[in-house]
Amino acid sequence: MTRTDAGTANGARLIRDAAADVLRDVGLQAATTRLVTDRAGVGRGLLNHYFRWPELRALAWEAIFVEVEGQETAPARALEDWISTAFAPEARAYWRLWLEATEIAEGDPEMAAALGRVQGRLLRGLTDSLARGQTEGCWRCVDPAATALRLTALQDGLAGLLLAGTTDLSPAEAEAHLRQAFALETG
Amino acid sequence: MTRTDAGTANGARLIRDAAADVLRDVGLQAATTRLVTDRAGVGRGLLNHYFRWPELRALAWEAIFVEVEGQETAPARALEDWISTAFAPEARAYWRLWLEATEIAEGDPEMAAALGRVQGRLLRGLTDSLARGQTEGCWRCVDPAATALRLTALQDGLAGLLLAGTTDLSPAEAEAHLRQAFALETG
DNA sequence: AAATTAATTGAGCAGATGCTCAACTCTGTC
């Protein structure tokens, strides 16, 4: 036994986990197969035995966001949480992964599919929260789906501004902008 | 005379122009020095004699957007133009260039600087238009700068959604969303 | 214990990238 237990067939799991770690650390663009195999403590060839790089990359990317989606909360409370955690400093890695995915999705069907699934779930959850809040009289809201889309797009755009660091926008201000837009939308 | 006129010293201009063309065609990520020199009809070495790649890339990128900034229009009319051209089909290449720049700006000071300049000018122009429209009574608008930032961020986010192509959002719908947000902001 | 199968390794390939540098071409000057 050298370092891994050959013949045990836990290589695939090691690689999947390491890929997610690497994505979190260096982002989608800078991630390479060598970084992943080294992180997993596994030979270079094993990755290609189980996966192809675009497949593994999309897999690990989606896994990261699926993990975040775990916590579901109350109707109106969910929106407050969504807004207040949107630009938390520890979420920076997620902004980057999100924006990079948007771009990689061009010309990478597997990333496009993964991004579409996560986007769909996020948008659906937000729409539901808005609709339920509306029926419960928390706010008057014309079109939950349209509002959810605009709020998501605004968040993406604000995240892009923060990530580029080319404006004097702070995370706290970004959150305030998101909250203001939410207020305008829900009257 | 082979193909270029050696000794004429128009190489730098040829390369700059070719770089902008290549960026427009294939985007920031896929652009390479070889594509540029081939397009310019110039030897591989000449590019590096005049520029370094990050420098040339940022230069050509900014030149593209400076060219677009040319047309200035009336106070309230400017905003209508901005909204109606934001998602015109022929603007697709610009969305991509814009989003790619956001990401490349991390770890590329020259792109960050170029992006910052263009962002600053765009934001300032939008803020001015909003402020002037406000004093002329076209709308009541609480904070022109904040509204301009939100509208820009929303546009970026919508462009990202369109580019990824992972939702069923159409350019026309994106424009409608931007217009709706504008309406909510200006009351 | 031998044979068979599954799991894993890493040197190496083919392709791309930015960039270097000695050699070359052309223009202008005396």
Place this chain on the structure above:
DNA sequence: GACAGAGTTGAGCATCTGCTCAATTAATTT
């Protein structure tokens, strides 16, 4: 016409990329 120098060339280097494949090791079966 020889010289000088700015302008230009492209083969080639160093590095990185995902991926292949024959060889090796471990687990399983006989």
